[in-house]
Amino acid sequence: MSASPLLAQLIEALRCLPGVGSKSAQRMAYHLLERDREGGLRLSAALAEAVEKVGHCESCRDFSETPVCAICASASRERGLLCAIESPADRLAIETATGYRGLYFVLQGRLSPLDGIGPKELGLDKLAARLAQGEVRELIIATNPTVEGEATAHYLAQLARQAGVTPSRLAHGLPLGGELEYVDRGTLAHAFGSRSEIPS
Amino acid sequence: MSASPLLAQLIEALRCLPGVGSKSAQRMAYHLLERDREGGLRLSAALAEAVEKVGHCESCRDFSETPVCAICASASRERGLLCAIESPADRLAIETATGYRGLYFVLQGRLSPLDGIGPKELGLDKLAARLAQGEVRELIIATNPTVEGEATAHYLAQLARQAGVTPSRLAHGLPLGGELEYVDRGTLAHAFGSRSEIPS
Missing domain, CATH: 1.10.8.420 (RecR Domain 1)
Structure with missing residues (x-):
């Protein structure tokens, strides 16, 4: 009490x-x-x-208190690049870590039919319309490397190809600074299979 | 950003x-x-x-939105027992774990001259006045078993004796369910020195 x-x-x-x-x-x-x-x-x-x-940006579905968020409204971002991510936190991570200067599309989730989350809930109709406009030339798919994230990525890649947009995916492999011994088997197998020749 | x-x-x-x-x-x-x-x-x-x-109870210094808190105003609490504690969280712990039916006095801190916390900051003048009224017959001192807590306990015990009130202190010893091997040396030495005869 x-x-x-x-x-x-x-x-x-x-x-x-x-x-x-x-x-x-x-x-x-x-x-x-x-x-x-x-x-x-x-x-x-x-x-x-x-x-x-705080609502959602009309253009990228990220959080925003204005109809269009600061990044989508910015004149200095490259409008031909669109990066699809699962959550606003991912956008923050990419902005902090990389020099990416394109735009974003925030899915606010991932495809998960069992939870009733389909293409409509992720705003993929909106994304398809945007890709069809012809301004975007590359769709960078940055969903999480989980089963549902991979399924979503597959769906998004199809969507992009239908609109004549090049889909791309973040590289998978060993994390920097990691040790082979402690890397999980799936990652190691993938890194091994995707090895690249060392340029001379 | x-x-x-x-x-x-x-x-x-x-x-x-x-x-x-x-x-x-x-x-x-x-x-x-x-x-x-x-x-x-x-x-x-x-x-x-x-x-x-939410302010402080006039009587026990605990958080309260009324001038006198529910416990101090309760007619069913034993008014001869007063338990001095460092923080409101301690009161909650005692109320939950024990069947104590007396009243509390919340110091909202402990004596710490270096941080400028003296008897006045802990409301000890108020406590002395209350002990002098004669209603309280036992002051249960439940400050934490730290250096500053012990110093505060010592001061409170003197205060109680001056007013003719019996001071008491929570028992120290092995925690229930603990193992001898993992108990710190100070606690073990204290528990060993304060061992009691097992009644037959």
Whole structure:
């Protein structure tokens, strides 16, 4: 029993965060009330504003508070390259790690018929229409290398070919800095089979 | 670079939670926006309400949105027993694990002269006044078994004796279900020295 119903309500509400159980929620609530009430207020306002205003970009389906997101609206991005990814977090990872200057299309999921997620849920009708416009010349398929991700990639490649767009896929192989001994068998077999000649 | 400034603001605000770095904050923000906008709104409201309304109980210094908290106001608690603890989380732990039916006094910290935390910051003047009233007959000192906690316990015990109140301390020894081999030396030495005869 907590001495304060409002505190109990806050602890319960914090549990909607992923990876936060009752113990962490309790620690967070105490921390905010004891040491960072200002941060708590800021978080409350940021949450309300984001939930209310952040929707999806009409063009790439990424999160955006404007109809078209900053990247899609940017004049400095190469419009002939389109990279299909599963989630907004993947976009952030690619933007941080690579020098990619093209555009994105965020599927917000992957094909998973058992969960009722088909081409329509991923906005693939929208993607097909966009590919048909002729502006895109290469569709870089960057879905995750899982079974469902591979199935989605296969579907996307067909979609691209139908529209006369070149589909491409991220390279698979040994991770940099990894050791052969600790790499999983599937990856090792793939890397072995896809070995390339060393240019002289 | 995030496609949405509001999203970036939310990720930054989430970092005020203890144990949440930029990666977790990002995951939390995406989760809330993708799958649980309702939970996000609930959390926002609960945070704002708690930060605004939850203060400290006049009697025990625990969190409370009323001047006197539910436990201190309860007629069914034994008013002769007072348990001094460092934080509200400790009260929750004692309430959950034990059948204690007395009252609490939350120090909201421990004596730590180097950090500028003296008797006044812990409300010990208030505690002394309460002990002097004569209602309390035993002060159960449940500070943590750390150096600072022990120093605080020593100070509290003196305070109790001055007011003619019996001070008591939680037992130290082997944790239940622990193994001798893995218990730290200090605890083992203490448990060995404080061994008790097995009643026949």
